[in-house]
Amino acid sequence: MTPAIPTIKMEKTDAVIIGGGPAGSIVASTLAKKGFEIILLEKRPQIGVPVRCGEATGSREEISRFIPIDETWILADINAARLIAPGGRIVEKHLPSVGVVLDRSRFDQALAGQAANSGADVRVHTEAVGLLRGKNCVEGVLARDHRTGKTYELNAKVTIGADGIEGFIGRWAGITRHLKLSAIHSAIQYLIEDDGLPRDTIELYAGRKIAPGGYAWVFPKQKGFANVGLGVDPTMIEENTAKDFLDRFVEQHFPNAKIHATVAGGTSGTKPLKTMVGNGVLLVGEAAHQNNPLSGGGIMNALEGAEEASKVLTEALTTGDVSCRFLEQYDSRWKNRVGHAITKFALLRKLIYRLEDHELDNIAAVLDGISRNGEDKPIDYAEIFKTAVKTAPGLIWKAKNLLW
Ligand SMILES: Cc1cc2nc3c(=O)[nH]c(=O)nc-3n(C[C@H](O)[C@H](O)[C@H](O)COP(=O)(O)OP(=O)(O)OC[C@H]3O[C@@H](n4cnc5c(N)ncnc54)[C@H](O)[C@@H]3O)c2cc1C
Incomplete structure (x- = not known):
């Protein structure tokens, strides 16, 4: 529920993005580069601090699609x-x-810096504390500046929840619920x-x-x-x-x-949301459960989710259609790109993490054989599954009972 707080002013913008993590910053820089007026809110005093991450992520090549590589934020290959x-x-x-270990604070700061350099207005110390609602449509947020203690209305054509796993935008908009x-x-x-x-x-x-x-x-x-x-x-x-x-x-x-x-x-650790959008509102990154439910990894997924979201948001802002029906294109784009894989990883999570230690040892023996035979071949999950089932047929029954 939107709290009743006296407001002091009202601002208008094309898009307000809540959350200065990787997802929010990439949406901000992409839309700002297209010439839209963007405000990004981050409740913490400093972007990327404190770090809550293992900091391992994809390859230099994958990252460089989103930001030029800077050795100051790469700690190890x-x-x-x-x-x-x-x-x-x-x-x-x-x-x-295959990947790198990041200095996540510096990485997040570089992404937010890229957004600011592209023209986005990045505001730290500023928290979204409620949604502005029009007739059947989200129309921005109520923002609180923690330095001044003042609260103001930010009226936006579209509101983007990039506020992470603890985010409230999805819940206020009725898109997500508390995770079990x-x-x-x-x-x-x-x-x-x-x-x-x-x-x-x-x-x-x-x-x-x-x-x-x-x-x-x-x-x-x-x-x-x-x-x-x-x-x-x-x-x-x-x-x-x-x-x-x-x-x-x-x-x-x-x-x-x-x-x-x-x-x-x-x-x-769940499968993808049925929808990540509502009228005038869209979720991205961990706020939209886009991370890998098996490994927990979410940095690359947040970047890719932001890329897909930005494509649809660009069209929505250009045509002026921010309806749920229009934004739903993002749901299907995401499902085709990563979402189907996430569904499989969510099922695997249910199975693998409930196996007994001796069953995990059996699977490790299978993996060991496969990796010795094809040292430099890419990982073939179908082959692993087939061989594991041949080696330990009981796994099929376990899978059946755990998954269905
Ligand atoms: C212990 C741990 C280890 C992890 N290790 C890895 C790893 O090794 N590799 C990997 O890929 N992933 C890892 N992850 C997951 C990864 O950190 C997230 O998936 C990733 O940060 C998601 O990016 P995001 O931009 O969606 O959200 P976040 O990075 O969570 O950013 C959300 C931002 O929104 C801000 N915010 C929230 N609410 C508001 C509000 N109301 N107003 C304004 N701002 C708000 C938050 O302060 C935050 O800065 C780990 C997670 C944890 C907890």
């Missing part, structure tokens, strides 16, 4: 991935230049310093005792530093906390590590 099964089997895959507890990865991470860290290889640890309903990660940063974290399904950890599991993991694998910082947060 990823050239291999190591999966460590509960029984200790290590499956290693050489994946040259089982649909959230509850994540915690330490920035550690240690001598025994991998260099250009990410490590993923699976197992019920390590991270029930999720996995643990080691993402190397600059020499001697790494993000070490884990995500769990909060309904599977009984009276423990995610921190209990992380403390145990760090104690076991990096007993001499120095912990410099702690990050905690959640990511959504």
Whole structure:
């Protein structure tokens, strides 16, 4: 519900974007470059601070489609991935230049800087605290400037919720609801310093005792530093906390590590929303559940979601049609580009994270065989699934019971 707060002024703009993360900044820069008047609101005092992210993402090539690469926000290149099964089997895959580990604060600041340089009005310290509603249509937001304590109306032809997993734009507009507890990865991470860290290889640890309903990660940063974290399904950890599991993991694998910082947060683990739009309003990035529900990763998806959203928003603002019916093109564009894959990952999440440790060990053995036979071939998920089922036919029954 929109709170009753005295307002002091009214501004008009073409689009107001709520959230200065990757999704919001890319929509802002794309629309501003087309000549539209754009205001981007970020409630925090500084873009990208604090970081709530493992900071591992796609390749330099993929990122450079959205912003020119700047070495100041790349901390490490990823050239291999190591999966460590509960029984200790290590499956290693050489994946040259598959991704990078970012300095996420600097990266988000660079994206917001790109938006500002393109002509967008980027306002930090400014929170959307309610929606402005016209007849059956969202017409902007009520914005509060935390520096002055003043609240004002921002009237916009279209309102874009890029406000992340905790965002309210989708809920106020009636597009999203509270996520069920089982649909959230509850994540915690330490920035550690240690001598025994991998260099250009990410490590993923699976197992019920390590991270029930999720996995643990080691993402190397600059020499001697790494993000070490884990995500769990909060309904599977009984009276423990995610921190209990992380403390145990760090104690076991990096007993001499120095912990410099702690990050905690959640990511959504669900299939795509039925719709991400309403009359005069559209959601993008994690606010629209666009992240990968299996891994929790959402940086590249936010950029790609923003790209699709911007195409439809450009047409909507050009033609003056911001109706739900027009904006729905974005739903189908997203589904065709990434959404169908997200649906599959959501099903896989339900299956994989409920397997017993010995079943995960069996799958790791299958993966090990495949990766030894085709060291430099891309990952073929269909082949993995077929071989896993042949090796452990019981998985089919487990899948049937868990998924349907
Ligand atoms: C612990 C953890 C580890 C992760 N690790 C990875 C990883 O390694 N790789 C990866 O790809 N993804 C990772 N993710 C997910 C990734 O961080 C998100 O998917 C990504 O940030 C989504 O980008 P976004 O722009 O949609 O939203 P966000 O980056 O969340 O940006 C939303 C912004 O909106 C602002 N905001 C919210 N409400 C308002 C309001 N009312 N008014 C104004 N501003 C508002 C917020 O302050 C925030 O800055 C991780 C997430 C967590 C929690």
